[in-house]
Amino acid sequence: MEMRMSEDTEMGLDLTPPLPPLASSLHDSHLRSHCSACFSPLPPTVLVNTNPSSSFLCYCSPPCSASDSPLHFSSAEHHLFLLLRHSHPSTAHSSDLRAALRLLHILHLPPLHTQPLHRICGLLTNLHHLISPSHNSESDETLTRIRDGGKAMAIARCMRDGTEFSGDSKLEEALLCLVLTNAVEVQVNGGSALGIAVYDWCFSWINHSCSPNACYRFLLRSPETPQFSGESRLQIIPGGNDEIEIQNAVRSKSESIEGCNVHGPRIIVRSIKAIKKGEEVWVAYIDLLQPKEIRHAELWVKYRFSCCCNRCNASPPTYVDLVLQETLAHSLNHIDDNMCREEEIRKLTDYVDDAIADYLSVGNPEACCGKLENVLAQGLPDEQLEPIEGKSRANFKLHPLHHLSLAAYTTLASAYRVHASQLLDLHSEMDGDELEALSLIKTSAAYSLLLAGATHHIFLSDSSLIASIANFWMSAGESLLSLARSSLWNSFVKGRLPFINLSSLQSHKCYECSLADEFEANFFGSQAHNGGLENISKQFLNCVSSITPKVWSFLIKGHHLCKKFKDPIDSNWLQKMETSKIWDFQAHSGCTAMDSSSWDEESTGGYEAQRDTNQERKNLFKLGIHCLLYGGFLSSICYGPSSYLTRYIRNLVDGEESLTGNSSHEMD
Numbered sequence: 001m002e003m004r005m006s007e008d009t010e011m012g013l014d015l016t017p018p019l020p021p022l023a024s025s026l027h028d029s030h031l032r033s034h035c036s037a038c039f040s041p042l043p044p045t046v047l048v049n050t051n052p053s054s055s056f057l058c059y060c061s062p063p064c065s066a067s068d069s070p071l072h073f074s075s076a077e078h079h080l081f082l083l084l085r086h087s088h089p090s091t092a093h094s095s096d097l098r099a100a101l102r103l104l105h106i107l108h109l110p111p112l113h114t115q116p117l118h119r120i121c122g123l124l125t126n127l128h129h130l131i132s133p134s135h136n137s138e139s140d141e142t143l144t145r146i147r148d149g150g151k152a153m154a155i156a157r158c159m160r161d162g163t164e165f166s167g168d169s170k171l172e173e174a175l176l177c178l179v180l181t182n183a184v185e186v187q188v189n190g191g192s193a194l195g196i197a198v199y200d201w202c203f204s205w206i207n208h209s210c211s212p213n214a215c216y217r218f219l220l221r222s223p224e225t226p227q228f229s230g231e232s233r234l235q236i237i238p239g240g241n242d243e244i245e246i247q248n249a250v251r252s253k254s255e256s257i258e259g260c261n262v263h264g265p266r267i268i269v270r271s272i273k274a275i276k277k278g279e280e281v282w283v284a285y286i287d288l289l290q291p292k293e294i295r296h297a298e299l300w301v302k303y304r305f306s307c308c309c310n311r312c313n314a315s316p317p318t319y320v321d322l323v324l325q326e327t328l329a330h331s332l333n334h335i336d337d338n339m340c341r342e343e344e345i346r347k348l349t350d351y352v353d354d355a356i357a358d359y360l361s362v363g364n365p366e367a368c369c370g371k372l373e374n375v376l377a378q379g380l381p382d383e384q385l386e387p388i389e390g391k392s393r394a395n396f397k398l399h400p401l402h403h404l405s406l407a408a409y410t411t412l413a414s415a416y417r418v419h420a421s422q423l424l425d426l427h428s429e430m431d432g433d434e435l436e437a438l439s440l441i442k443t444s445a446a447y448s449l450l451l452a453g454a455t456h457h458i459f460l461s462d463s464s465l466i467a468s469i470a471n472f473w474m475s476a477g478e479s480l481l482s483l484a485r486s487s488l489w490n491s492f493v494k495g496r497l498p499f500i501n502l503s504s505l506q507s508h509k510c511y512e513c514s515l516a517d518e519f520e521a522n523f524f525g526s527q528a529h530n531g532g533l534e535n536i537s538k539q540f541l542n543c544v545s546s547i548t549p550k551v552w553s554f555l556i557k558g559h560h561l562c563k564k565f566k567d568p569i570d571s572n573w574l575q576k577m578e579t580s581k582i583w584d585f586q587a588h589s590g591c592t593a594m595d596s597s598s599w600d601e602e603s604t605g606g607y608e609a610q611r612d613t614n615q616e617r618k619n620l621f622k623l624g625i626h627c628l629l630y631g632g633f634l635s636s637i638c639y640g641p642s643s644y645l646t647r648y649i650r651n652l653v654d655g656e657e658s659l660t661g662n663s664s665h666e667m668d
Helices: 062-074 077-084 095-106 137-161 170-182 243-251 253-259 292-303 319-324 338-362 365-378 403-426 431-459 463-485 515-524 533-555 572-580 606-639 644-654
Strands: 002-005 023-026 184-186 195-198 214-219 236-239 266-271 327-329 396-398
Touching: 023 095, 062 077, 062 095, 077 095, 077 137, 095 137, 095 170, 095 195, 137 170, 170 195, 214 606, 319 431, 327 338, 338 365, 338 396, 338 403, 365 396, 365 403, 396 403, 403 431, 403 463, 431 463, 431 533, 431 606, 463 606, 463 644, 515 533, 515 606, 515 644, 533 606, 606 644
Parallel strands: none
Antiparallel strands: 002 236, 023 195, 184 195, 214 266, 327 396
8 A cells, every 4th residue: 555645845844734643651660750542741740640549540630531541441551461460571662552442443343353464544553573483572562562462451351351361372472463563653742652642544654765855743632732723734645456445444434533543643744855646655654764685685674575665776875875884995915805804894783783882771971981992993893803824803993974874973962961960960169071062062062063063964865864854953952052161161161251142143143044934934934035045055065164164173173073073064085085985084092081181281271272162152152052053954845834843942042142162051
């Protein structure tokens, strides 16, 4: 099945009205912080639950409770909670089971469903593929989840009905497979996933592509939320070879809406490219900044299909896929065969993944930075390079655009920022530590800018990556603004810095580009006159290309690894490196910027230093504004001009009335 455009459409337009879910459920970790009906955050001091017999779910208002609490009991969700308290440890995370129970009840399917279980109400279950035995450990975990989860659902329904479990849970397994195949993670305002939701064929029939032409966003609508005016009409229609299935789905559309969660998280599909009438609409099911092999492995584990989109079938591979897996050999006396190369790449992958996992679980940013920067600069440590037959193995280094390099930049930007925060919390009044903290913050900003520039280079070859690139530019802008506004600059220059206004967008408006005008037009809902992705992007790159050289040398001063990147915006150094075969980084025992040695005596005293420092801060602020507004412009294409990101950017830009050297807002 598939969905196609019913008419021509331009980039950045909603293709559907807000579509209600058939069923939705919060993740277990959010059951006490969000409303189980509409997913809205609960008031901090009030957990509204008008049905005292239910101790598992909370609601933000009586209408939400009245609409959702009966389903909680009638679907056997309440009984599932009781069951999981005492058994079935493999089903501890129950959001998919609860959504499946709700869907099973809404669809009014009898316990002994006699129809084929390949599709239920038009939605693919993928039952046969998901329960097929596999040699893949992740696939085996999925099979165990389906078997245990289906049994738990069936027992919960028997508990509700007061009957004995017969041992048959095929229908429950099919509904769970349907949820695993069709449910999407509900993410709102850039936060972590709140839960999952299943939508009818209008969304679920949209297929995946690694080069999509559409994306989607969520809309939370509590009972008090007024109906939005100007909602788009449905501009996509079903397609495919199964005419009977299409007719049945269209016929059941009104029935499915009547049975759905009217207060649940709604989904809106939006174009990120111009799409012609009759063209198929695609969205991405997974992260696209990964090479083909990893994308295919993830799609197979989750959905049991191999992608055959234009990007995946390209021969030779697309430039994006080439650089995302590009490595550079750093040894002239080595065994040169594919098996050795694959083994070394596997070790590199494990090394980077382990360093990131340790940081996320243990929270030691300093150790993480050391490991990641050493592997980026030198490849694997010597102890992991095992010689064979007297010959050394090639020590492969990651290309700056390799997907592991991008993951490392993201983690390094976070780790340096966290380390600075930890340092200030421990030693808030020591000047030396404040100086080191400022050094860490500027290195974090450098990695954020490097990540944005590197991924933008990839974006120029594939515009379907727009959503990811928007986030990277906004993160870079936020890091640069945080650095420019930090009160820690007083530790850098002896004496108090004079007042500098780094708050107003209008006072720093750039007249070389129309980003500020575009942002104001989006914010106030009017139409800008200088729009167009190509035009705005060209203006933006012209501006940041002139500003970045003024701040980059400052951001990377004293940092050996970052010095190898001549300019994160100018891709000429990348092209030269690609023809040089070897990325010649020398080993440095201390390549992290964990000390304040980059601040010399001459740069920290006197009037000239104060003047230069204020100019540095102005340039950082100006560059941050450009990055932030450009990221906001790209996000408005993906999510609409009225998304939370527009308000968030406004708060970042104009959030402080007057920022002076003694501001208390050092970090985000």
